[in-house]
Structures are given as C-alpha cells and as structure tokens.
Amino acid sequence: MTRHYSFFNLLREGLRGHSGWEPAWRDAEPKPSYDAVIIGGGGHCLATAYYLAREHGMTNIAILEKGWIGGGNAGRNTTIIRSNYLYDESAAIYGHALKLWEGLGRELNYNIMMSHRGVLNLAHDDHEARQLKRRVEANRLNSIDSEYLDAKQVKEFCPAISISQDVRYPVIGATLQRRGGVNRHDAVVWGFARAASAMGVDIVQNCEVTGIRAEAGAVTGIDTNRGFIRTPKIASVVAGHSSVVARMVGLRLPIESHPLQALVSEPVKPVLNCVVMSNAVHAYCSQSDKGELVIGAGIDAYLSYTQRGGFDVIEHEIASLLELFPNFSRLRMMRQWGGIVDVCPDASPIISKTGVKGFYVNGGWGTGGWKATPGSGHAFADLVANDEPNGIAAPFAIERFVTGRLVAEHGAAAVAH
Amino acid sequence: MAQRRWRIEGSLSLAVLPFAGDATKLKVQVSSMFIINCPHCGPRDQVEFSYGGEAHRARPLHSEQMSDEEWAEFLFMRANTKGVFAERWNHAAGCRSWFNMLRNTATDEILAIYAIGADLPAEVGGQNPVTPCGEAPIGSGNDAAKIIKDVPLTDKNEAA
Numbered sequence: 137m138t139r140h141y142s143f144f145n146l147l148r149e150g151l152r153g154h155s156g157w158e159p160a161w162r163d164a165e166p167k168p169s170y171d172a173v174i175i176g177g178g179g180h181c182l183a184t185a186y187y188l189a190r191e192h193g194m195t196n197i198a199i200l201e202k203g204w205i206g207g208g209n210a211g212r213n214t215t216i217i218r219s220n221y222l223y224d225e226s227a228a229i230y231g232h233a234l235k236l237w238e239g240l241g242r243e244l245n246y247n248i249m250m251s252h253r254g255v256l257n258l259a260h261d262d263h264e265a266r267q268l269k270r271r272v273e274a275n276r277l278n279s280i281d282s283e284y285l286d287a288k289q290v291k292e293f294c295p296a297i298s299i300s301q302d303v304r305y306p307v308i309g310a311t312l313q314r315r316g317g318v319n320r321h322d323a324v325v326w327g328f329a330r331a332a333s334a335m336g337v338d339i340v341q342n343c344e345v346t347g348i349r350a351e352a353g354a355v356t357g358i359d360t361n362r363g364f365i366r367t368p369k370i371a372s373v374v375a376g377h378s379s380v381v382a383r384m385v386g387l388r389l390p391i392e393s394h395p396l397q398a399l400v401s402e403p404v405k406p407v408l409n410c411v412v413m414s415n416a417v418h419a420y421c422s423q424s425d426k427g428e429l430v431i432g433a434g435i436d437a438y439l440s441y442t443q444r445g446g447f448d449v450i451e452h453e454i455a456s457l458l459e460l461f462p463n464f465s466r467l468r469m470m471r472q473w474g475g476i477v478d479v480c481p482d483a484s485p486i487i488s489k490t491g492v493k494g495f496y497v498n499g500g501w502g503t504g505g506w507k508a509t510p511g512s513g514h515a516f517a518d519l520v521a522n523d524e525p526n527g528i529a530a531p532f533a534i535e536r537f538v539t540g541r542l543v544a545e546h547g548a549a550a551v552a553h
Numbered sequence: 554m555a556q557r558r559w560r561i562e563g564s565l566s567l568a569v570l571p572f573a574g575d576a577t578k579l580k581v582q583v584s585s586m587f588i589i590n591c592p593h594c595g596p597r598d599q600v601e602f603s604y605g606g607e608a609h610r611a612r613p614l615h616s617e618q619m620s621d622e623e624w625a626e627f628l629f630m631r632a633n634t635k636g637v638f639a640e641r642w643n644h645a646a647g648c649r650s651w652f653n654m655l656r657n658t659a660t661d662e663i664l665a666i667y668a669i670g671a672d673l674p675a676e677v678g679g680q681n682p683v684t685p686c687g688e689a690p691i692g693s694g695n696d697a698a699k700i701i702k703d704v705p706l707t708d709k710n711e712a713a
C-alpha cells in the first residue's frame with residue numbers, strides 16, 4: 137500500500153497501474169464515546185481536529201459531518217487568502233493563518249495548490265485611497281506585508297486592469313499584499329482529513345448532530361442520526377448552522393445566516409494574474425488554474441438557509457465585475473452556487489468557551505473565513521484542549537458583545553472576503 | 554415586464570434543473586423568494602424590497618436601567634431560526650411601507666404576510682426541517698442531507 141505522496145511513488149504507481157494507492161482517509165463508523173467531538177466537516181473543523189491530534193495528542197476524537205466533508209462553505213468559497221486586516225486582533229489571527237498556509241502543503245504531504253499570486257484592493261476615490269493607505273500602515277506595524285501602488289504600478293502588476301481615468305469608477309491606486317492569493321479548497325479539506333485520519337481521528341460522514349445532552353451545566357454527549365455518542369467536550373464548527381447548534385444547549389448567538397453566492401465563467405486562457413477586489417464597485421475576481429474566472433460579491437440581504445440566493449444579486453455581481461473589466465462581457469457563466477455564511481455584527485469571528493462547560497463555539501466567520509482556516513483550527517484546538525483561550529483566540533470570546541469590546545472590521549476589511 | 558419574466562425563469566432554472574426529479578414531488582413554491590405580495594401594491598419582484606430582520610423586537614423603553622447582558626441580548630443576540638421565521642420587510646422601491654412576513658428560512662417559502670404590530674398569524678402551512686440542521690429538498694446543493702418532510706409546525710419563532 138502506498139501512503140506517501142511523492143514523485144517517486146507517483147512514478148512507481150504509474151508503472152503498476154495505480155493499484156497500490158490507499159484511500160486518503162478512513163470513512164469511520166461512530167464509536168460510542170470520544171474524548172472530544174467536533175461538529176462539522178468543513179475546513180475549520182478538520183483543521184481543529186488535525187491540530188488537536190498533532191499539537192495536543194488528542195487522537196480519540198471524531199468529527200461528525202451531516203453530509204460529506206467539504207460540502208459546506210469550504211467547498212463553496214472563492215478561496216481568497218490575505219491577512220491585511222486593520223485591527224491588531226485580526227492581524228494576529230489572519231497573519232498566523234497565512235504563515236501556516238505557507239508551509240501547509242509540505243506539512244500535510246498534500247498539494248493544496250497554494251498560490252501566492254497577490255491580492256489587490258482597488259481605490260477609486262481619494263477617500264478610499266486614504267483609508268487603504270491607513271490600512272497599509274497598520275498592517276506594517278503588525279509586520280504584515282502590505283504596500284500601496286499608484287495607478288501606473290497597478291497596471292504594471294496586473295495588466296488586465298484598465299486605469300483609464302475616463303470611467304465611472306477610475307482606478308487611482310490599490311493596496312497589494314503579495315503573499316496573499318488563492319488555493320484549492322477541496323485539497324485543503326482532504327489534506328487535513330488525511331493527516332488527521334492517519335493520527336487516529338475518526339471522520340464520520342452522513343452523521344447529523346440533532347441534540348446535545350448536558351447535566352449540571354456540563355455537556356455529557358451528543359445525539360446524532362446514527363445514535364448517541366458520549367463525550368465531555370463538544371466543539372461546534374458549523375458555519376451557517378452555528379445558531380441552530382448553539383440552541384441545542386440553550387445558547388443564543390449574535391449571528392445571522394445569509395446566502396452568499398459565487399459564480400465561475402467558462403475557462404479561458406490566462407488573463408488575470410492576481411486577485412482583484414474592489415470595495416466601491418463591490419466585486420472580486422480571480423482566475424483559477426483551469427482558466428475559469430471565479431467571481432463573487434456580497435451576501436443576499438435576507439436571512440436564509442437555502443444555499444442558493446436570489447438572481448438579482450448575481451445581476452449586481454456581474455454588473456460590478458463588468459464595471460471593472462468591460463472586456464469580460466462576452467464570457468458565458470458556467471456555474472452559480474450559494475453557501476450559508478454566519479455573519480457577526482462586527483464582522484469578526486467567535487472563538488469561545490460558553491456558559492455550558494465543555495461546549496465550545498467557533499463560528500461567525502461570515503463571508504471571509506476561508507483565509508483563516510489553519511489559524512482558526514490551531515487557536516481553537518488550543519482552546520478545546522486547555523479550556524482556556526490563547527492570546528490569539530482571547531479577543532474573539534463571545535463576552536465581547538456584552539463588554540462592548542468589539543473587533544469591528546466591517547468598514548476596515550474591504551469586501552470582507 | 555419581459556425583462557422581469559426572463560429574470561425569474563433564469564433563476565428558477567438555476568435552482569431547479571439539477572433536481573428536476575425531486576421538484577415534481579414538492580409543494581414548495583420555488584419562486585416564492587422572488588415575488589413578494591406587498592399588502593398595498595400586490596405581487597412585486599423581491600428586488601423592490603429591503604430587509605428589516607427579525608420581527609417582534611421592540612426597543613426597550615428604559616435602557617438606562619438595563620444590565621450590559623440585557624442590552625447585549627437586545628442589540629446583538631438573534632434567533633436566526635432555521636424554519637418558520639417572522640421578519641420585517643420594507644417595500645423600498647414601491648409604496649415604502651413596512652410589513653411583517655412569515656417565511657420558512659429552510660426553503661424560502663413565504664407563508665403569511667401581516668401588518669406590523671399584529672400578532673403572529675395562527676394557522677399557516679409550511680414544513681419545518683425534520684432535524685434541526687436538515688437541508689431543503691431542492692436547491693441546497695447538499696444532496697446528502699435533504700431531509701425535510703411534512704411535519705406539524707410546532708415552534709414558529711422563538712423570539713415572538
């Protein structure tokens with residue numbers, strides 16, 4: 137059986153008809169009890185499981201996913217990765233994540249197709265330019281690479297952008313984070329799953345959590361459509377369903393769930409060499425290695441769990457994109473989809489213990505959590521293992537909504553992805 | 554008019570085509586989220602409306618006497634119900650009046666429209682998810698977890 141992925145093993149397997157590869161992870165049956173159970177099977181969930189096993193030696197754990205792993209927002213997002221947030225708390229967690237991304241493919245022995253192709257945030261007027269420059273300086277104070285480009289430099293870096301000043305939203309400059317970029321969402325999920333499974337973590341699919349049992353203020357176990365599982369620690373990492381699962385222990389969250397849509401065009405030859413985001417026009421775009429343009433924008437305004445969203449939002453999305461790139465107007469769109477994003481009032485996540493002992497929440501990542509995946513999993517695993525938040529997780533405790541100490545990234549984070 | 558009809562059909566085919574087999578069995582109106590029946594103006598495209606969030610939340614009268622916890626509860630905490638949910642809508646590009654709507658957030662089916670200040674309508678149809686996190690039978694894209702069936706509606710809106 138061949139486990140390790142390498143050029144040599146690829147060659148060897150090629151010569152024997154690829155008969156020796158073993159499945160990347162075990163599709164486990166749920167056991168009657170675990171030391172900890174993670175609800176959800178997205179990127180953050182699998183990262184949490186991986187770091188729990190690797191950093192804290194907790195291998196008698198399971199992740200329970202109601203569908204298949206990576207079927208939620210992990211499989212629906214546009215994978216924009218950057219860490220140029222305004223506030224120190226955000227810089228710490230997104231910066232931590234970006235550092236982990238840089239070595240992750242090698243560490244997991246899985247090609248996550250990490251591409252540091254650079255992320256541009258465009259400025260279209262003087263006020264926006266001032267805001268973006270302020271953010272660049274804040275980033276630098278936090279040792280995050282970030283620079284401001286004028287229009288000519290933008291054109292040099294990304295030739296597809298028109299810098300004509302004779303349009304409704306002229307590009308007058310942009311911030312650039314060169315270490316930002318995109319990666320392959322499925323590969324991240326599968327890579328974490330494979331590495332966690334190899335350490336003994338049970339990955340249980342088609343297993344929906346339907347209830348949580350607690351006694352004397354502490355969790356005792358979890359009801360699923362595949363039976364009851366005893367456990368003293370439950371970590372909820374269910375993105376759009378955060379409020380629904382929290383309600384199983386009587387907890388209310390400051391989260392609202394909204395559809396967020398994305399689309400991809402037919403594949404074309406390389407035309408866009410980096411990620412381009414615009415706050416004022418409100419669209420963002422990158423080109424996948426297959427050649428498709430990956431396009432996204434804002435949420436549907438109403439609360440919904442339907443994973444589709446309305447057509448008017450797509451119309452806006454495309455209109456905005458064409459404002460930026462009129463030359464894309466003849467492209468046909470191939471696929472559209474929606475995911476349910478868990479939006480927090482301050483556009484920052486919740487990584488927190490709760491009033492119920494043994495129940496931990498990681499959610500509220502909203503429209504922009506993919507970039508944080510390894511950092512989120514790393515900090516959350518620490519919290520679940522030690523029952524105390526580390527320095528990175530502490531500012532994101534749910535108490536901030538009572539104390540008023542919000543991490544208000546809404547205005548600061550650009551299109552928020 | 555022609556423009557609008559095209560738009561609705563376009564979105565429907567996006568949502569329904571992959572699940573055409575399922576769709577025939579359903580009572581759910583897939584187009585419900587795109588047409589809202591304004592009590593004053595009649596059926597209009599959803600783009601004309603803006604969303605006002607959870608309904609039946611009154612601003613506390615004596616906020617100076619409230620604890621931080623109580624204030625956080627009013628200001629930030631939300632039911633975020635999956636299932637039948639009461640919410641406020643405004644016909645922003647029409648008569649500009651506000652009204653309440655009862656909608657199943659798991660399917661986007663609109664169940665009732667009623668006046669601001671009125672009580673929750675008593676008897677409405679609709680289907681709650683069988684399990685708390687069950688997916689809608691169409692359009693969710695999550696084929697592995699489509700588990701909405703006919704069940705009596707018990708909890709309408711915990712915030713009410």
Ligand SMILES: Cc1cc2nc3c(=O)[nH]c(=O)nc-3n(C[C@H](O)[C@H](O)[C@H](O)COP(=O)(O)OP(=O)(O)OC[C@H]3O[C@@H](n4cnc5c(N)ncnc54)[C@H](O)[C@@H]3O)c2cc1C
Nearest residue numbers: 176178179180202208209210213214216345475505506507
């Ligand atoms: C269209 C779109 C574009 C996006 N673009 C970006 C971007 O460019 N950059 C960025 O940083 N972020 C982006 N995001 C946000 C990002 O995808 C999310 O913040 C992040 O993926 C959420 O974490 P996750 O991967 O763990 O969530 P998910 O993959 O959603 O994982 C949650 C899992 O929990 C499961 N679950 C729910 N309830 C239960 C239950 N009761 N029992 C068992 N399992 C359950 C779900 O099935 C799901 O698989 C985007 C999101 C969307 C929808």
Ligand SMILES: [Zn+2]
Nearest residue numbers: 591594644648
């Ligand atoms: Zn009206």
